[in-house]
Amino acid sequence: MKLHKFAKFLVAGGVAAIANFGSRIVLSYWLPYVTSIIIAFCIGLTSAFVLNRAFVFVNASNTLRNQAWWFTMVNLAALAQTLIISVLLADYLLPAVGIRVYSRTIAHGIGVLVPVVTSYIGHQRLTFRQRTP
Numbered sequence: 001m002k003l004h005k006f007a008k009f010l011v012a013g014g015v016a017a018i019a020n021f022g023s024r025i026v027l028s029y030w031l032p033y034v035t036s037i038i039i040a041f042c043i044g045l046t047s048a049f050v051l052n053r054a055f056v057f058v059n060a061s062n063t064l065r066n067q068a069w070w071f072t073m074v075n076l077a078a079l080a081q082t083l084i085i086s087v088l089l090a091d092y093l094l095p096a097v098g099i100r101v102y103s104r105t106i107a108h109g110i111g112v113l114v115p116v117v118t119s120y121i122g123h124q125r126l127t128f129r130q131r132t133p
Helices: 002-025 033-056 066-095 102-115 116-127
Strands: none
Touching: 002 033, 002 102, 002 116, 033 066, 033 102, 066 102, 066 116
16 A cells, blocks of 8 residues: 555545535434435545545546446445444443443544545555556
């Protein structure tokens, strides 16, 4: 893993995570917790695809359609990780240790961070793969 490319991935992912995280907070005023996580994830997903394609994986050799397909598949796996971690923390682990204030926000923040490495590997090997000579 090239450190420079991973750093760019982290920045792009950070911007997308802020979009994801911030929109989940706003959406939670009108929607249930899990629904707001899923919609916010889609907002973050779209911004992450655009940023990664433009700034991180610029030498990808597969088609845009193929990139979009694999980006969605890798991120559905990330969504599953995010949902499982967020719900387990918010509904069980944080209340069990006495954390009730902002527990859903804390849980979602941790849930968003969990799939960073697995997503990078998936995007590098599947979504934005480079043809080797």
